[in-house]
Amino acid sequence: MSEGVVTDASQQKVSGKVVSIPVTPSIGNESKAGRPGRHWLMAGIAALLVAGIASATWWMSAKRSAVHYVTAQVTRGPVTRTVAATGTxxxxxxxxxxxxxxxxxxxxxxxxxxxxxKGEVCAKIDPRPYETLVAQAKANLSVGKAQLQKDQANxxxxxxxxxxxxxMVVTHAVSQDVADQARNAYEQAQAQIVFDQGTIQQQEAALDSAQVNLDYTNIVSPVDGTxxxxxxTMGQTVAASFxxxxxxxxxxxxxxxxxxxNVSESDIGGLKEGNAASFTVDAFPQRTFNGTISQLRQSPQTVQNVVTFDVVVSVDNSSLALQPGMTAATRLIIDSRSDVIRVPSQALRxxxxGQVAGAAPQGAPQSWKQLWLLRDGKPVASPVEAGLDDDAFTEIVAGDVKPGDQVILAEQRQASAGTLPPPRL
Structure with missing residues (x-):
């Protein structure tokens, strides 16, 4: 460096000597040597921000859900509303x-x-004590009849x-007192005859009672049956006192x-005599027996504050497959429709x-429901009038629905992860 020339350094060489001169930094005179490091720092921060935004965008796109609808087909068939009950x-x-x-x-x-x-003897009780009573009653009756004959002679x-x-009292052959005594004896004899006749009737009734008891020692069947x-068992003593x-x-x-x-009180209102019913038993799980409701007994039974009513179902057992005491899982039919347009009940829920599930369309009666159909891959609202509901299917009485249409039951959202490529950093 030449003498007398001032440089950026804080030292100056004058006449062969090095003199130190303080230099005050200023913004306008900032050294160009420090700017490249700061520039690279800012560039790195910007690159990181871009990478973060790209990563967030890719992650959000990867988590975005694709809607898939669970559908079922509108069909034609029966709709039957039933009450389930267990019986014997x-x-x-x-x-x-x-x-x-x-x-x-x-x-x-x-x-x-x-x-x-009917009338066949099933068992016999030892008749000897009752035969003795019959003989005694006969003897008493004989005594009564003999007494009647005696009193009749008197x-x-x-x-x-x-x-x-x-x-004789007219001719004064006897006194009036003698005549009165004879009349009194005659009237007593008449009364004695009446008394004897009553006694004989009592003795005949006693004989009949003894004979009835004797007859009851034969235990007979009152009907034809099984x-x-x-x-x-033989030799057992039976006591019929109380x-x-x-x-x-x-x-x-x-x-x-x-x-x-036994049917709960909440279900008894829909049942009527003559309604159809069906049931199964454990002995024949694959066989369904059909019957008819023959009685709705108006005798409530309350068990632990639960009120039930006895419903009797009559069934033909010509095959003798059913045995007394079997447990029957019964379906009592309240109402039934056959060959109607029906949709799964879940579709109406x-x-x-943002619409309330199962709500009626605005301005429509309560029997109308909003049904969602899938047409051309898009959900379409279709108001329908709902009829009979058996918890599995619901009858469609009116509406723009026909067999073969696809009704929406629910929707599923499946993450479409991997559909977008990860950002390049």
């Missing part, structure tokens, strides 16, 4: 055969599944004596059965665009 299979008429008298079972002639005829004598004294239960013991249960006809079901 029983014969239509079950006869309880008991014992009117007490005693020891001497013989048993019927057992389970025995076919019996009545004949007193009548003759009374008539004779009545004639023995379904036997509760007594309550008639049950010896046999006889079903009158096992070809006609009934199912006794779908809403779109």
């Amino acid at each position: 299979v029983n014969p239509e008429l079950t006869i309880i055969v008991g014992s009117y008298v007490s005693g020891v079972i001497q013989e048993i002639y019927c057992d389970y599944n025995t076919r019996v005829k 009545l004949a004598y007193t009548r003759i004596n009374h008539e004779r004294n009545a004639q 023995v379904v239960s036997r509760s007594v 309550q008639t013991p049950t010896l046999f249960l006889i079903a009158s006809d096992l070809k006609m059965m009934e199912v006794d079901t 779908y809403g779109q665009g």
Whole structure:
């Protein structure tokens, strides 16, 4: 460097000497050497911002969901509204055969599944105590009849004596007192005859009662049927003092059965006598038995504050497949439609665009619902009038819907990750 020339350095060489001169920095005189480092710093920050924005844009695009609709086809078929209940299979008429008298079972002639005829003897109680009572009643009746004959003879004598004294008192052959005594004896004899006749009637009634008790020692079937239960064994003593013991249960006809079901009070209002019903039993899970509601018994049963009513379903059991006591899973039909346009009930519970699911269209009756159809890949609202609903399908009474249309049940959003390429940094 030449002498006397001032440079950017803080030192100056004068006359062969180096002199230090302080230099005050200023903005206008900022050194050009420091600017390249700052420029690269700002460029790096800008690149990072661009990369971040690109990454966020790619991530948002990757997470953006594609809407897919779950649809079902409008069909034509039956819609049946039912009430489910559990019941028990029983014969239509079950006869309880008991014992009117007490005693020891001497013989048993019927057992389970025995076919019996009306009047057939099923069991026999030891008759000897009752035979003794019959004999005693007969003897008392004989004594009463003999006493009547005796008193009838006395009545004949007193009548003759009374008539004779009545004639003699006219001629003063006897006193009036004697005539009065004869008349009194005659009237007592007449009363004695009436008393004897009443006594004989009592003795005849006692004999009839003893004979009835003797006859009841034969336990007979009152109907034609089948023995379904036997509760007594030979040699057992039955006591009929306070309550008639049950010896046999006889079903009158096992070809006609009934199912006794319990239906809650909330469902009983829709049921009527004559409505159809069906049920299954565990013994035949693949077979459906059909019947008819024959009775709606107005006798509520309350168990733990739950009120139920007994509904009786009659069913033909000509095949004898059903047995008494089977548990039946019953479907009682409230109402039914056949061959109608129907949609899944879930379709009427779908809403779109902020609309309340299942709500009626604006200005339409409550029976009208908003149904969403998928046409050309887009959801289209279609107001329809809903009819019978069986929880699975709903009848469409009116509306622009026909079999084959696709109704929207729900929508699914599937992430379209990977549809956009990641940003290049």
